[in-house]
Amino acid sequence: MLEGILIGLQTAFSIQNLLMVIGGCLIGTFIGMLPGLGPMSIIAIMIPVAISIGDPSAALILLAGVYYGAIFGGSTSSILLNAPGVAGTVATSFDGYPMARQGKAGKALTIAAIASFAGGTIGAILLMIFAPALSSVALLFHSAEYFALMVVGLSAIAAFAGTGQVAKALMMTILGLIMATVGEGALFNMPRFTMGLMDLQSGFGFITLAMAMFALPEALFLVMNPLRSKQGDGGDSSEIKDLRITKEEAKSMAPVVGRQSIQGFFIGVLPGAGATIASFLGYAVERNIAPKEEQEQFGKGSVKGLAAPETANNAACTGSFVPLLTLGIPGSGTTAILLGALIALNVAPGPRLMLDTPEIFWAVIISMFIGNLILLILNLPLIPYIAKILAIPRNYLIPFILFFTLMGAYIGQNNATELLLLVGFGICATILRFADYPLAPLLIGFILGGMLEDNFSRAMQLYDGISFIWERPMTLGLLAIAVLLILLPSYRARRARARAAGVADGD
Amino acid sequence: MALDRWIALVLLGICLIYGYTAFFTMDENLAPFMRRNPIWPSTFPKVLAVLGAACAFVILIGLEGPQKPPKEGDIDYRRLGDYKIGQAGALLGLMVAYALLLRPAGFILSTTGFLILGSVILGERKWVTMIGVSAVAAGFVWYLVQEVLGIFMRPWPAFVGV
Numbered sequence: 001m002l003e004g005i006l007i008g009l010q011t012a013f014s015i016q017n018l019l020m021v022i023g024g025c026l027i028g029t030f031i032g033m034l035p036g037l038g039p040m041s042i043i044a045i046m047i048p049v050a051i052s053i054g055d056p057s058a059a060l061i062l063l064a065g066v067y068y069g070a071i072f073g074g075s076t077s078s079i080l081l082n083a084p085g086v087a088g089t090v091a092t093s094f095d096g097y098p099m100a101r102q103g104k105a106g107k108a109l110t111i112a113a114i115a116s117f118a119g120g121t122i123g124a125i126l127l128m129i130f131a132p133a134l135s136s137v138a139l140l141f142h143s144a145e146y147f148a149l150m151v152v153g154l155s156a157i158a159a160f161a162g163t164g165q166v167a168k169a170l171m172m173t174i175l176g177l178i179m180a181t182v183g184e185g186a187l188f189n190m191p192r193f194t195m196g197l198m199d200l201q202s203g204f205g206f207i208t209l210a211m212a213m214f215a216l217p218e219a220l221f222l223v224m225n226p227l228r229s230k231q232g233d234g235g236d237s238s239e240i241k242d243l244r245i246t247k248e249e250a251k252s253m254a255p256v257v258g259r260q261s262i263q264g265f266f267i268g269v270l271p272g273a274g275a276t277i278a279s280f281l282g283y284a285v286e287r288n289i290a291p292k293e294e295q296e297q298f299g300k301g302s303v304k305g306l307a308a309p310e311t312a313n314n315a316a317c318t319g320s321f322v323p324l325l326t327l328g329i330p331g332s333g334t335t336a337i338l339l340g341a342l343i344a345l346n347v348a349p350g351p352r353l354m355l356d357t358p359e360i361f362w363a364v365i366i367s368m369f370i371g372n373l374i375l376l377i378l379n380l381p382l383i384p385y386i387a388k389i390l391a392i393p394r395n396y397l398i399p400f401i402l403f404f405t406l407m408g409a410y411i412g413q414n415n416a417t418e419l420l421l422l423v424g425f426g427i428c429a430t431i432l433r434f435a436d437y438p439l440a441p442l443l444i445g446f447i448l449g450g451m452l453e454d455n456f457s458r459a460m461q462l463y464d465g466i467s468f469i470w471e472r473p474m475t476l477g478l479l480a481i482a483v484l485l486i487l488l489p490s491y492r493a494r495r496a497r498a499r500a501a502g503v504a505d506g507d
Numbered sequence: 508m509a510l511d512r513w514i515a516l517v518l519l520g521i522c523l524i525y526g527y528t529a530f531f532t533m534d535e536n537l538a539p540f541m542r543r544n545p546i547w548p549s550t551f552p553k554v555l556a557v558l559g560a561a562c563a564f565v566i567l568i569g570l571e572g573p574q575k576p577p578k579e580g581d582i583d584y585r586r587l588g589d590y591k592i593g594q595a596g597a598l599l600g601l602m603v604a605y606a607l608l609l610r611p612a613g614f615i616l617s618t619t620g621f622l623i624l625g626s627v628i629l630g631e632r633k634w635v636t637m638i639g640v641s642a643v644a645a646g647f648v649w650y651l652v653q654e655v656l657g658i659f660m661r662p663w664p665a666f667v668g669v
Contacts, residue, residue: 399625
């Protein structure tokens with residue numbers, strides 16, 4: 001391994017490859033900030049550039065840099081505008097945006113940058129140590145376990161988002177799953193619930209729904225209540241400049257970063273799970289294990305709540321390279337595109353990659369360290385300027401937020417009908433917010449819906465029915481956890497209400 | 508009845524219609540060989556319809572307790588008249604107009620118009636700044652999307668021929 005690392009260092013530290021990492025991180029960060037352009041689209045756009053370089057190590061290093069940059073760029077729009085352009089950064093907006101509204105935009109971006117750096121770096125160390133062994137463990141996960149893992153993820157989200165009203169959160173999750181069934185699925189090759197409309201044939205767009213659930217209602221709330229935007233425009237500019245994290249904040253962040261780097265990495269290793277599930281599960285786990293008084297801070301600008309998904313999604317991005325590099329199996333859409341690029345460069349990823357072309361394998365891993373460090377160095381000085389976006393007068397800022405939500409939906413599908421759907425869903429989401437229905441579970445249900453149904457269907461086909469639930473102990477265990485996750489908070493909430501009613505009667 | 512329960516009633520209706528489609532109409536045209544499969548296109552929707560209807564029912568009968576009062580800074584729907592609802596409605600109308608005009612009027616004209624009118628609706632009257640900022644932003648985004656990223660967007664109206 002040591003020899004491999006030395007070869008990797010030699011390759012990654014060449015001037016050309018250093019420039020590739022820097023360029024990739026910069027391009028990824030800036031384009032990733034635009035809602036609607038996630039890592040997958042940016043990497044796809046960059047493939048012709050990477051192929052024209054010719055050197056597979058340099059090309060892969062460039063694309064990996066773009067990948068990390070795009071994930072960090074996506075966090076920026078989540079934190080500043082509540083407009084997550086990438087599924088993996090939806091959970092970042094839960095606490096990042098409230099922090100920005102409290103005038104701590106600079107601090108939120110700093111936490112995101114440091115958490116991303118830590119997640120990515122620890123992930124890269126784990127990748128070095130565990131890559132060969134993990135590839136065989138990941139294969140033990142079958143469709144049934146994936147299905148159960150997603151049910152756990154969805155239940156955890158419903159349990160934390162409900163804040164005492166679990167049925168509402170569960171209802172929103174199911175509504176998201178229902179929306180994901182609209183359109184033509186890959187498994188059945190027939191349109192479902194399209195009501196005969198051609199525009200619904202490919203289903204609803206993720207970006208359209210993300211913008212409609214988060215950015216649009218928030219913009220409408222800012223319009224309806226100007227006092228809200230005064231609270232939220234970052235306060236005075238001195239607060240924006242305040243990037244430093246206090247000792248207490250660093251202390252509370254450290255264990256979260258440690259835990260989520262590991263958890264995120266291992267979730268990222270599982271093909272199909274990826275950064276999205278890692279970030280949601282990371283958020284849910286940290287909320288559930290936090291002390292009661294800190295739990296209440298989640299969703300209102302908690303440092304832990306921001307650090308958890310940011311660490312987990314970056315660690316998962318690194319983890320997703322394990323199946324790609326060791327088995328040649330892409331674990332996510334993004335790594336699938338990377339696989340395409342590798343094949344175009346005459347490199348066949350798989351078990352022999354480490355033996356036949358160690359310089360590529362190790363150079364990519366070493367470039368992950370360099371990439372994460374460069375992202376941190378690039379982003380920290382830029383944060384005060386990025387955060388200044390919030391100091392733009394609301395009469396200009398709000399039309400721009402609305403324009404970027406429209407653009408995000410339009411670029412994704414290149415279809416003007418998406419814009420009308422965006423407005424329609426945005427109005428529905430605003431009404432749901434009035435009634436205190438949490439919107440995050442809806443979006444998460446929608447994102448995971450397709451994968452959940454595919455894995456459920458595959459498991460049903462393999463076992464000719466639902467017997468996979470009791471025939472596979474890991475599946476049964478995971479589903480039992482999911483049921484507990486739903487029942488416990490409901491029971492606790494009922495008991496709290498009964499106790500409160502008892503106290504009132506006693507008065 | 509509080510708004511959350513009204514919404515639960517609507518969601519129950521949606522789940523019932525969705526469930527009716529899944530249970531009774533969806534599988535009519537299913538090929539005979541697919542009928543032997545343990546999983547049909549309607550299987551997952553059937554599960555969702557039942558779970559969704561059950562959840563909506565729980566909310567509707569009030570098992571979850573009363574709706575919580577709005578958080579600080581949130582909008583209280585019972586006092587909508589106190590807020591600038593007209594401005595919000597006008598902006599939504601503007602978004603619909605933008606969606607309908609984006610292709611016929613071209614990206615640059617419709618975007619510049621959208622940004623200017625959006626600011627005007629919010630009370631801005633510095634015309635020179637508004638026009639300048641909007642035109643530059645529209646031109647910059649068009650250049651980035653079309654020229655750098657290679658995603659086609661017609662810049663001018665179709666009759667201009669560009």
